[in-house]
Amino acid sequence: MAEARAPLESPGLPGWIQATPFALVFLLFFVLPLCFVITVSFWDYNDYEMIPAFTSRSYVESFEGCLTQLPDLCTMLKTYVSTAKFCAIVWILTLFIGFTVAYFLAFYVRSATTQMVLFLVCTIPFWTSNVIRMISWIPLLGRNGLVNQVLMSLHIVNAPVEWLLYSQFSVALAFVHLFTFFMVAPIFNSMMRIDRRLIEAAYDSGASTWQMLTNIIIPLSKPGIAIGSIFVVTIVMGDFITFSEMGGGQIASAGKVIATRLSALQFPPAAASAVILLVATMVIITVLNRIVDIRREL
Template sequence: MSNTAITEQAPINSATRGNQHGLLRGKRHYLLLAPGVFWMLVFLVLPLLMMVYVSFWTQSTFAVSPDLTIKSWVAFFSSDTYFGALIRTLRIWLTVLALTLVIGYPTALFIGQFVRNKNTQTVLLVTCVVPFWTSFLIRVLAWRPMLGKEGAINILLQKFGITSQPIEVLLFTELSVVIGMVQIYVVFMVGPIAFMLARIDESLIEAARDLGASAWTIFRKIILPLSMPGVVVGAIFVSVMVLGEFATASALSGRKVNLLGNIILTQVGSLKWAFAAVIGVVLTVVMAIVITGLLRVVNLRREL
């Protein structure tokens, strides 16, 4: 959604330019939009509307009928299981977002500001993506022998006598889900921030130093504000992916931690289409709010 907001600008610009160049006369340049608009209408807008519609259908045990009702909506908001899943999803999203920021920002700061060689910068950023060379499932499942009761971390802790008992909360808990997600998504935070930081001209920092600002002031007043677009873009990436997550949660929580994504999956599995649609709408609305909120933080159009 954020992407459409940003990329909207480009076709309009090139269209006016096309006009000036006389490449396409009159209003014909709008034809350029036709394939994209058609695709989005048929495969995004229509299904979205359909989802909203279906969420008001009547659900019986094995079938849905198009008789409008708000029963599924009432069921969602009155059930601890489902409303709790919404709260849990939001909690895990915020935790993961905060952790990716706390871990990602210093890394990005190092790569973007302290590595002056462009090649080294590229190498370091590529290194961040190395985990993506294996499949998603393997990457997630690899956490099990790592975090398990007899996993690597517990063995090491006991071997060095730091703990006497294996720590059981490491795996099949919310913690393991958070650990798994942070590891996967932190790179989406590092990339955009490092990119913005690398664009900050060294002379700005020198100018600020010469004007008497201390290192901390320079970070707060110059570096941080100038990197905010990167933080926002990174946060949008992470948010969109975490809010819709289900695979990490089911693989690392032993099905104990159910996010909205997991519930959609089980509801669709048991053919509860109306109920799945309710959650789908809720999730879409949450994402829209989150992205709108993040975009409010920084005027991306001005900064990028």
């Protein structure tokens, strides 16, 4: 019998030394700024300066009147409910479109080269700025835009449709256009890892396409769905440019509240709003992670 080989010792530096650069970057560019934001959120302020004195004034003012206005919501809660509503709408639409595109690429395109080419085609919009892609909808959806001209020329409407631009519709449309790829990429990656023998076995057992989809593909694609959902939710929750430009400044959002307070040089209230937004986003991510344990599934 051949002699048993001695286990090879792992060459190089210890793991903790290799992880040190990443840990330092994480501490310097995430943990430390976050600590500063939390600290400033508890400072006092006036019209022209921040006062480093501990107070919960910024948090109290953010939700002032919430208890006295029940069952109606205060302005801040209405803003967060509105932001959460857009998150839900955009999440549903991007999930449906992203899953459909990923499913087509993974199971209907046989050639790996063609799959990669079509996948790269999906990235073409990212060759330009998000702002440029967003405002490109304005000439199409405006009162005198292409869509209204076509509708009127076909006598579908007698007057320009007003709600196409600077409305909730245009905001949701812009979000779906901007962030659908963040759903396509992780779901496609999960689908490509599915063992094709499971699909063949399901068909051989007489399973319909719907049964195969609900019992095999969707459950095995849950990690990609969860990762894509986290991407979309976190981006939409913190966005304020899309709400401002496509909503015409008429739609409130949590990110817009922070931007408005920063422009007014009210840094403690802006920091408090950022902390509240971070907590709300982390709650959503925690719920998603409870549904799908991403670390275990990957």
